[in-house]
Amino acid sequence: MVKYRVSIDIGGTFTDLVALNEEDGEVLNIKVPSTPKEPARAVIRTFQEFLRKTSEAEVLVVIHATTIATNALLGQLNIELPTAALIATKGFRDIIEIGRQRRHQLYNLFIQKPRTLIPRRLRFEVEERTGSKGEILMPLNKDQVKRLVQQLEGENVKTVAVALLFSYINQLHESEIGRILKKSLPKIFVSLSSETAPEYREYERTSTAVVNAVLMPIVSNYLNDLQTNIRKLGVKAPLCIMQSDGGIATKSTVSRKPVGMVESGPAAGVIASAFYGNLLGIENILSFDMGGTTAKAGAIKKTTPEVVSEYEVAGKVHSGRIVKGSGYPVRYPFIDLAECSAGGGTIAWVDEGKAIQVGPISAGAEPGPACYGMGGKQPTVTDANIVLGRLNPKYVLGGEMRIYPKLSEKAILENICEKTQIGLTEAAAGIIKITNSAMAKILRIVSVERGHDPRTFVLMCFGGAGPMHGCALAEELGIGEIVVPCNPGLFSAYGLLAADFRNSFVKPIMKLMDEVEVKKVENAVRKLEFKGLKLLERQRVQKVNMRFIRQVDLRYFGQSYELTIPVSTPFNKEALYQTVENFHKKHQAVYGYAVKDEPVELVNVRLVAVGLVQKPNLKERPLHREEPLKETVIAEREVFFKQDNDYIQTPIYRREKLKAGNMINGPAVIEQYDATTVVYPNWTASIDNFGNIVLSIKKGEN
Numbered sequence: 001m002v003k004y005r006v007s008i009d010i011g012g013t014f015t016d017l018v019a020l021n022e023e024d025g026e027v028l029n030i031k032v033p034s035t036p037k038e039p040a041r042a043v044i045r046t047f048q049e050f051l052r053k054t055s056e057a058e059v060l061v062v063i064h065a066t067t068i069a070t071n072a073l074l075g076q077l078n079i080e081l082p083t084a085a086l087i088a089t090k091g092f093r094d095i096i097e098i099g100r101q102r103r104h105q106l107y108n109l110f111i112q113k114p115r116t117l118i119p120r121r122l123r124f125e126v127e128e129r130t131g132s133k134g135e136i137l138m139p140l141n142k143d144q145v146k147r148l149v150q151q152l153e154g155e156n157v158k159t160v161a162v163a164l165l166f167s168y169i170n171q172l173h174e175s176e177i178g179r180i181l182k183k184s185l186p187k188i189f190v191s192l193s194s195e196t197a198p199e200y201r202e203y204e205r206t207s208t209a210v211v212n213a214v215l216m217p218i219v220s221n222y223l224n225d226l227q228t229n230i231r232k233l234g235v236k237a238p239l240c241i242m243q244s245d246g247g248i249a250t251k252s253t254v255s256r257k258p259v260g261m262v263e264s265g266p267a268a269g270v271i272a273s274a275f276y277g278n279l280l281g282i283e284n285i286l287s288f289d290m291g292g293t294t295a296k297a298g299a300i301k302k303t304t305p306e307v308v309s310e311y312e313v314a315g316k317v318h319s320g321r322i323v324k325g326s327g328y329p330v331r332y333p334f335i336d337l338a339e340c341s342a343g344g345g346t347i348a349w350v351d352e353g354k355a356i357q358v359g360p361i362s363a364g365a366e367p368g369p370a371c372y373g374m375g376g377k378q379p380t381v382t383d384a385n386i387v388l389g390r391l392n393p394k395y396v397l398g399g400e401m402r403i404y405p406k407l408s409e410k411a412i413l414e415n416i417c418e419k420t421q422i423g424l425t426e427a428a429a430g431i432i433k434i435t436n437s438a439m440a441k442i443l444r445i446v447s448v449e450r451g452h453d454p455r456t457f458v459l460m461c462f463g464g465a466g467p468m469h470g471c472a473l474a475e476e477l478g479i480g481e482i483v484v485p486c487n488p489g490l491f492s493a494y495g496l497l498a499a500d501f502r503n504s505f506v507k508p509i510m511k512l513m514d515e516v517e518v519k520k521v522e523n524a525v526r527k528l529e530f531k532g533l534k535l536l537e538r539q540r541v542q543k544v545n546m547r548f549i550r551q552v553d554l555r556y557f558g559q560s561y562e563l564t565i566p567v568s569t570p571f572n573k574e575a576l577y578q579t580v581e582n583f584h585k586k587h588q589a590v591y592g593y594a595v596k597d598e599p600v601e602l603v604n605v606r607l608v609a610v611g612l613v614q615k616p617n618l619k620e621r622p623l624h625r626e627e628p629l630k631e632t633v634i635a636e637r638e639v640f641f642k643q644d645n646d647y648i649q650t651p652i653y654r655r656e657k658l659k660a661g662n663m664i665n666g667p668a669v670i671e672q673y674d675a676t677t678v679v680y681p682n683w684t685a686s687i688d689n690f691g692n693i694v695l696s697i698k699k700g701e702n
Contacts, residue, residue, distance in 0.1 A: 018494050189216040273285050297339075348381070381432070384435075461482055547610040
C-alpha cells in the first residue's frame with residue numbers, strides 16, 4: 001500500500017489538494033472549483049478525486065488551510081456567529097467597544113466602527129481586583145460568578161470570553177471563573193485572556209480573547225464535521241491545521257485556540273517559499289502569491305519568514321495595508337503579509353471620471369470571470385490576459401476547463417471600451433498595468449517599508465496567476481531573478497507539507513534591561529520551554545525533532561510598541577548585551593534611526609516550540625543540453641507585450657516537456673496544468689535540476 005501525506009488549501013476560486021508519495025517523492029495534484037458557501041464540500045470533492053486516482057493509498061496525515069475564521073468575522077453567508085458573552089472586572093465591560101482613539105477614516109464624521117462581537121447586555125462584570133504586580137487586592141466574588149451561570153444559560157450563550165485586569169501577571173481569578181463555568185455548563189466554550197494572549201495592553205488582550213471565543217464553536221464544529229466526512233471515505237489519518245505563524249497544529253489544539261489560524265491559507269505560501277529557499281540556497285526571498293481573488297506578498301530574510309506579533313482581523317485593506325482601527329486586534333504571531341484585491345477574478349470597472357479601476361470586488365468561483373461562461377458579465381484580470389494572448393483558452397487546467405474568449409472580449413468592450421472610448425487591446429493592457437501597480441505596492445510594503453532592499457531578493461512567483469505577472473513586477477522593483485516552482489497553482493498546498501509544528505508562548509517582564517536579573521529571565525524561559533515540550537509531546541513529536549527558539553520584545557523606554565529580537569541560549573549577561581545591540585540595529589533598519597544612549601525596556605520573553613516534520617524529498621533531475629527540443633514548442637500565437645506596445649508572434653512551450661538545463665530566450669509563454677508563465681522579451685528562462693523555472697533578466701536590461 002502506497003503511503004501519502006495529503007494537504008488541502010481552500011482558495012477563493014479553487015481548492016487544491018497535493019498528495020506526496022512518501023516512498024518515491026512523486027506528487028499528485030488535484031484542483032477543483034471552490035464552494036464558498038460550503039467550503040468543506042470542495043474539500044471532500046478533492047479527496048474523492050484523490051481516492052479514485054489512488055486505489056491503494058494509505059494517508060498518513062491530512063494538513064488543511066482554510067479561511068473559515070476570517071470569513072466568519074467578515075460576515076460570510078451561511079456562517080452564523082454564535083451567541084457570545086464577556087466576563088470582565090467590574091467597571092471594564094465596555095473596553096471592547098471603547099477600544100483605542102484610532103479612527104480608520106480620520107475625516108469621516110459618520111464613521112462606522114466594526115460591529116461589536118458581543119452586545120452590551122451580554123457583557124458582564126464581576127467583583128475582583130488584581131494589582132499591577134500580580135497581588136490580589138480584592139478576592140473573586142465566586143457567588144456572583146455562580147449567579148452569572150444562570151444568566152448565561154438563560155441567554156443560550158454558547159461561548160464566553162474572560163478578561164480581567166492584570167490577569168496576564170496573575171491568572172488565578174480567570175482560572176477560577178473558567179473552572180466554575182466548565183463545571184456548571186460543560187458544553188460551553190471558554191476563552192481565558194490569560195491563556196489566549198498573556199500580554200499587557202488591556203484592550204488588545206480582551207479583543208483577542210473575544211475573537212477566540214467567537215471562533216471556537218465555528219472552527220470546532222467545522223473541523224469535527226470535516227474529520228467525520230473524511231473518515232467516512234475510509235481515511236483515518238490525523239487532521240492538522242495550518243496556523244497564521246506558519247506552523248501546523250493538531251485539530252484539538254486549534255479548536256482550543258482558533259485565533260491562531262485566522263490567516264492560515266496565505267501563510268502556507270510563504271512557508272513553501274522558505275522551504276524552496278533552503279533547498280536552492282537562496283537566503284532572501286520575496287514571496288508573491290496571486291490567486292483568483294487576491295494577491296499576497298511576504299518576505300523571507302536569511303531563510304526565515306518575517307513575523308509580526310499583532311494583526312487586525314477582518315480589517316479593511318487600503319493600498320495593501322490593513323487600516324488600523326478597522327478590524328479586531330489580535331495579539332498572536334502572524335507571518336507578515338501585505339495583500340491587495342488583485343487576483344485573476346478581480347473585476348475591472350470604470351468610475352465616474354471615466355478612469356479604469358480594478359477591484360476590490362472579485363467574481364470569485366461563482367460565477368467567475370466572464371470567460372468561464374458561468375454567467376459572469378463583468379471583465380476581470382483573467383479576461384484581460386485572455387484578450388492579450390497570455391492565456392490559452394484551450395489549456396486551462398490542462399484543457400479540463402472550457403474557456404470562451406469571445407465572452408472576455410464582449411465583457412471588456414461593453415464595460416470598459418464603450419465607457420472610456422478606447423480600444424479593446426488598450427483597455428486590456430490598462431487593466432493589467434493597474435493590477436501590476438497594485439501588486440508592486442504590496443511587494444514594496446514587505447520589503448522597502450520593512451527596511452529591506454528588494455534588489456537583493458529573489459522573487460518567488462506562484463498562485464494560478466502569479467507567473468504571468470512576475471517579469472513586470474520584478475522590473476518594477478529592480479529584481480533580477482525570479483523562481484517559478486514546479487506547481488505554482490498548488491504551491492500553497494505544497495507548503496503545508498513543508499510546515500513544522502509550531503507553538504508560541506509569551507511571558508511579560510516589563511523591566512529596563514539595566515535592571516533585568518538574567519537568572520530570573522532564564523528561569524522564566526525554561527518554564528515556557530517545559531510547556532512547549534509537553535504540548536509537542538501531546539502532538540506526538542519526538543524529542544529529537546524538538547527545537548526551542550527564544551525571543552524578546554524590546555523597545556526604547558517610553559515607546560508604545562516593541563520589536564521582537566532573537567536571543568541566544570542561555571540568557572546571561574553576554575546574551576543580554578548582544579540582544580540590546582541587535583535591537584539598536586533592527587530599530588535602525590526598520591525606523592531609520594537608533595538612539596544607543598536611550599534606556600531599553602524588556603517587555604516580554606517569547607518562546608517558539610518547534611516540532612520538525614519530514615520535508616518533501618524533491619527529486620533532482622539530470623541536466624540536458626541547453627536548447628529545448630523543437631517538439632517542446634507546441635504552438636505559436638500573438639501575445640501582447642508592453643515593451644513593444646504590440647502583439648508579438650510568440651512560441652508556446654509545454655512545461656512538462658522541458659528538461660533540466662533547457663534555456664529559453666524571451667519572448668515566450670510556458671503552459672502547464674495549473675499556471676502559465678510569461679517570459680518577457682528581455683528575460684531568459686532556464687530549467688534547474690529540480691524542475692523550477694528560473695527567470696533572469698538579460699545583462700544590461702535592468
